Amino acid sequence: MTVSDQLLVRRAARLLQELGPRSRVVLSQLPLVLALTVVFTLGPASSEVRLRPGFLLGLLLQLVLAVLCFAVPWWRLGENAPLAIPIVDFVSLWFLRNGGGAEVTGLGSLAAFPVIWIAASTLASGWALVLCAVGPLAIVLPTLLDALPSPSPSEWTIFVSLPLIMLATAVAIRIAGAGLRVQERQLRAAQGHLHRLLERAEESERLLTGILDTAEIGIVAVSPDRAAARCNRRFRQMLDDAGVPSEGTPASLDRLPLRERDGRTPVPPDRQPIARAAAGEHIDGEVVWLGPAGRARALSVRARPLDGDGGGAVLAFGDVTQLLEDVEAKTDLVRTVAHEFRTPLTAVLGHLDLALEAPDLPAGLGRRIGLAQAGAERLLRIASDLLTSSAELLPLVPSRVDVGQVVRERAESALPAAARADIAIDLDVDQPLPARADPFRVGQAVDNLLSNAIKYSPSGGTVTLSARAEDGWITIGVADTGMGIRPEDRPMVFERFFRSDDARRAHIPGVGLGLAITKTIAERHGGELACVSTPGAGSTFTFRIPAAAG
Known part of the structure; x- marks a missing residue:
């Protein structure tokens, strides 16, 4: 059976399933009724044949079966109850063929209709094949019995061929039906699998939608x-x-x-x-x-x-609207406070300078005024750092400058602080180191790096300050022999106001702005600031900016 034939049979089976039990019984019996109607009205049988009692009895049985198809409530009976109709069809055909005489012996071939009905039913295969073989065999048996004791070859052929053909038809239908049922089960299994996949997909879609709609982003x-x-x-x-x-x-x-x-x-x-x-x-x-x-x-x-x-x-x-507004508010506050600090601190430093210049100043009082002056200068530097860090864009005034000279000047200015802390500064600076940069900002960056290196190095330590030109870059390195930076703190050292726990425990002064400002200065020059550190062995900060072309 071809694929198209299978599809046709499948559509017919689906159509029959959609019909009610009575309609299915009527449609299953209808082909035989139509065939008998054609034979009775147009067939070669004479009126004498049609009036024979056996022939009339066969027709009467067909009429009774037609009425039963419509009258019996098949939906109340068992699934195989309608098979009584094709079984009685065999009896009706027996009377029609054998009661009508030799002129209508061909009516035995109409047994194919009840055979198809039984073979296509859900009756067990053994019983179905027995009925499909016994029914046609009973229809042609009188022909053989009449020819005994010496039947002719044609009579033997009729006796053997009709039951075998009907049995072969039944077997073919059962095999085709089994294949269709297997395919139907596979199709139903596939449909069930697709249905489950669809349900899972719908559930996943609902879950995904719920997750996405719950997210706060x-x-x-x-x-x-x-x-x-x-x-x-x-x-x-x-x-x-x-x-x-x-x-x-x-x-x-x-x-x-x-x-x-x-x-x-x-x-x-x-x-x-x-x-x-x-x-x-x-x-x-x-x-x-x-x-x-x-x-x-x-x-x-x-x-x-x-x-x-x-x-x-x-x-x-x-x-992040609220976050940016909060940051801007904080920046405004820092800028305002730092600016307000600078004015009185400048006045304090001016008066302290005048006091130190007095000729009759006692030595002890001068020392105390000097300490006050150092504290005021430190506060002024902190205020300047706060103003610098709060600036949206760090202003630069670039010019052609010798970075080596700037580095040497800043090293000299750091010598007094290094001497007080008993720190040696080892200088290794090439000259000239031409660059187009802001000398004030570069000097500010070197001051910040040197100040940190001195603060974090122990007494008797060494700070190495180097500057050289390398592959189109000017690299300023500041290495110390201090406590170093722990790996978990290293990614945050360039953030504003960050101070490590080690620095707090060691009571090292600072507000955590120097490295953030230095990094900004490097980036504003098109360069970078990097850090390499080993806990307990010291840190090396590398400040790089582009060298002057030509």
Whole structure:
């Protein structure tokens, strides 16, 4: 049986299952009734044959069966109860064939209809094949009995061929039915598996949606063509908070009204986070402003491309508006306090200088005034550092300068502090070291590094200050023999106001701004500040800026 035949049979079986039990019985009996109607009306049998008692009895049985097909409540009976109809069909065909005489012996071939019905039923195969063989055999048996004791070869052929053909038909139908049932079971199993997969997918979708909507960050998934596959509730809320209509999202997410961190410069379409993420770019904590002035929100953006051939990316948006406002408020406070400190401290230092210049100043009082002056100068330096660290952009006045000369001058100015701490300064500076840089800021960076090295080195230690030109860079190195920095503290040493637990326990003075300012100075010159440290053995800080071209 071909695939198309199997599909046809399967559709017919499905149609029969959709019908009620009575309709199925009627449709199963209908082909035999139609065949007998054609034979009775158009067949070669004479009117004499049609009036023979056996022939009429066969027709009467068919009429009774037709009425039973409609009258019996088959849905109340067992599944195989309707098989009584094809069994009685064998009896009806026996009377029609054998009661009508030699003219209608061909009616025995109509046994194929009840054979098909029985073979296609759910009756056990053994019983079904027995019925399909015995029924046709009983129909042709009178022909053989009439020819005894010496039947002709044609009579033997009729007797043997009809039961064998019917049995072969039944076997073929059972085999085909078994194959169809196997395929049906496989199809049902596949459908069940697909249904379970669909349920799991729906459950996963509900779980994912719940997780995304519970998150306190906005999440957007984008495809390589910049189309957003989905975004969570929090992201839509961010759009609403910023005065950006969330209707139409996620279709237009690559054209959001974004501005740079300064709050003024618009972000061009090809540099928007959605476009960059769709192109496979990593984004780590960049800050942009979303929405018009008055309702704008500051968003911290992170993006990671998705693995696999499909491409795409996932973006996370965190609302950092309050954080930036708090930082700005803190910066304003620090700037105001530092500025207010500088004015009275300058006045204090001026009066202390005048007091120290008095000719009749007692020695003991002069020493005390000198200590007060040193303390005031330290407070003034702290105030200057606070002002520097609170500046949004560290101002530079670059010029052509000999960095080697600047380093030597700062080393000389640090000698008194090093002598008081019993620290030796080992100087190794090449000259000249031309660069285009701000000499004041470079000197400030060297001062900060030297001050830290002296403070953190033990009495009798050595601080090595070096400066040389290497591969287009000027490298200033400051190495000490102090306590060193623990590995877990090393990533934070350049953060503002950070001080290690070791420094606090050793009561080493400072507010944690020197390294942060020095790093800013290096970066503003297009360079970098690096640190290598071994706990208990000392640290080496390397300050690098570009050398002058030519």
